[in-house]
Amino acid sequence: MWSAIIFLVFAFVAVVAAINLVVQTHPISSALSLIGVMGSLAVLYLLLGAEFIAAAQLVVYAGAIMVLFVFVIMLLNAGAENAKPIGSRAKYFGLPLLIAFLGIMSFVVQAVIPGGNNVVFGEYHAGPRDVGKALFTDYLLPFEVVSVLILIAIIGAIVLARKEID
């Protein structure tokens, strides 16, 4: 009962923030809306029982990554973007096509996933212990491959950003 209310509230916040993210013209407003989306997502993970994922969502996405986004936007002093006039095709076909797309999507989801109460709040017990155990036993190879990938990305960024020394 309480879980359902909390779910509805935060799902609503997430959707509103996501729409706001697209609608806003100023980059800072968009970035902050994205933080709103990520914060609400963290609460939704928590409702499912995935405590560690929720905390990681908050620390990594809402904290570290978005701070970098905001930092760069502030550093470049990016102003509000100028809204372009909407073309006639988008004006007349945009909304019907969007509604049709959403309808097809929901139909496919309904068809693929059998009905009934699939998701139960707090059903998954993915605490830090379980996540750690899974990462370092069953998924050790993917985990290490991903860390090498990230290392390559970091080195690539340094190589690209380094000034040419003559």
Add this chain to the structure above:
Amino acid sequence: MNFLIVSLIKAGVVAFVLMTTLAYLQWIERKVIAHIQLRVGPYRVGPHGLLQPLADVIKLITKEGFIPSHVNLFFYMLAPFLAVTLSLISISVIPFGPEIEVAGVKTWLQLTDLNIGVLFVLGISSVGVYGVALAGWASNNKYSLLGGLRSSAQMISYELPLALTVAAPLLMLNTLSFREIVNGQAGYLGGWLARWTIFQLPFPQIFLGFPLFLICSFAETNRVPFDLPEAENELVAGFHTEYSSMKFASFFMAEYANMVTVTCVATLLFLGGWTPPFPAPYSNVIPIVLFAIGGLAALYAGINPARPKDRFTLPVAGLVFLGLAAAFAASHLVPALETVLMALFWFCGKVLALLFLFIWIRGTLPRFRYDQLMRFAWTFMFPMAMLNLLVTSIMVALFPKP
């Protein structure tokens, strides 16, 4: 229903105590810094300036809240709100003492225990930078913007070594809940040395972990020597230059609340929370002796007062201290009460000692230059934190607990 009432009472008490602490922490800070610099500090409002925080609060509330032109109004108003809210949330997972029983109702001296408590505090502190960054950006002032930029860069840089140093005691205690963390540090090595993580085998954190954590927490709370976001000789007042009245007070409150949270976390993770430094029958005498000595010293100073007003104020303070000593001694007759009082005494004592350290360092050290700050974070703090984590995990793996 019972749970709801108990939670409401606890929340009210914690909020009241926290707000009072924040107000008086500022008085303590001004007094301590003043004495370090051979001044007397606040002295006019009440005996020894004790009513100064009250006067400050009234002043800040009744002041005109000035809003400069060309600010981004929504974010300008949102920033202090974010700063103060995010800094107060973390206190909800901090335990202050063991489980107690009042009139048949059992409850912990803690608002709520999360089994990811440490991660929760880390998450909130990593989001906490938005208040400062937004304040700097929304003020439409170059100094403020520079302050906000500096603070976001600084907090990202020091978040990494902070998280790594926090991980080391967690490895030793094998849990993320603050309650379990304190339970894991109860007991004594060889019957006399407390099993706090700074002393606990296999790798005592006093060599690397605890100092690193303290340095990172100075940086995370924007305190001297890391207070570059508000360096007054370069940036006027940094990110809160354009704020006045209660909006300015919110930033002030957020800074002190962050300090209290960080010292509480340090106490819980490294100094064993509310567990006394040596076994109970002996450690129970310490508060009585300390308060008695304080009281007698104040009484003696009151007999030969340096200033005329002290003839009245010092004996009163002495009597209060002696009363506290008597209360602690009397609690020996009621074991349940004694447990609670001792737990609160040791917890508050450790937190206050760390807070004093924060103030002491503010009165002692000069400020870093910005490039020094960044180089220090990435070339010293980060490798040392990695080393600490590595050594701790190897030791934990080599000497598993029975």
